[in-house]
Amino acid sequence: MTRVFITGTAGFIGYHLADLLLAEGHEVHGFDGFTDYYDLTLKRRRHERLLQRPGYVATEAMLEDEAALSAATDDFAPEIIVHLAAQAGVRYSLENPRAYVDSNLLGTFNVIEAARRHRVAHLLMASTSSVYGANTEMPFAETQKADTPLTIYAATKKATEAMGHAYAHLHDIPTTMFRFFTVYGPWGRPDMAPIKFALKIARGEPIDVYNHGEMWRDFTYVTDLVRGIRLLMDAEPVRPADGIVPEGDSLSPVAPFRVVNIGNSESVKLTDFIDALETELGRPAIRNLMDMQQGDVPATWADATLLHRLTGYRPETGFREGVARFVAWFRDYYRP
DSSP states (O other), X not given: OXXXXXXXXXXXXXXXXXXXXXHTTOEEEEEEOOOSSSOHHHHHHHHHHHHTSTTEEXXXXXXXXXXXXXXXXXXXXOSEEEEOOOOOOTTHHHXXXXXXXXXXXXXXXXXXXXXXXXXXXXEEEEEEXXXXXXXXXXXXXXXXXXXXXXXXXXXXXXXXXXXXXXXXXXXXXXXXXXXXXXXXXXXXXXXXXXXXXXXXXXXXXXXXXXXXXXXXXXEEEXXXXXXXXXXXXXXXXXXXXXXXXXXXXXXXXXSSEEEEEEOOSOXXXXXXXXXXXXXXXXXXOEEEEOOOOTTOOSBOOBOOHHHHHHHSOOOOOXXXXXXXXXXXXXXXXXXX
């Protein structure tokens, strides 16, 4: 039984990870600020479900509140910290960039400082496939340069990777950054395409399809994603004594630090994903074809070889199976 401190447990991925760890018998301390970026009712429902589980306690506060974060970690004395909380959303970062600086930079700094003070066995932090930015070589591999972010969201996430590396080097904190791809599934975020599309299709309203549907995404089912995180918890990076890094590994030559993609290793055309939603919902979508939106990228595709090498696991839920599971939850929760 391990004490795991998770930020963002009222969020989509944090909720699913906490649920998995509690099922395994671990102690979990959740930390969430309940921001109103999207529907608070959904966040409260997730939170209430976790509070009913033995072994779960939580603190409601913002990451920027260093005193609250310190008090929570001091009281819990975590062995592992998984930092998932962030101001998310590529498109919202065009409207409110300061929220990303406050949460993703200052908030992450506070989490890293807590990890340093408690000498945790492993610090794991969420990054994003958006850091690959204008890269065109696919599938995206962790060893590629990621120096061309297209949004302030991506830029702040790349900055957190740099911060994590510096602390890993200076303080010998085993640190794993994972880059998520397009995550979907039950209890998902309503600002993301799957729920937005499902609601509008169910209501007979048009959906906005950017770049006239010429978009590809590596759709990753949420339970596959959190299984990857769970297995990476047991794969602490070790600083190489001789500075030599195995080929294809993103391990730092000077720190116990590694970046790992967690994706389905399949780039699915957006229109095929919409087709699957139509099939499960039993209704056609009214497609409003639009130009590419600023800051967006036409395609994402994960090379998950390193994840498999480290854990023996790779996400495996095909998008049609995942959409069927998602729509079953969607019907039960939203009752459209």
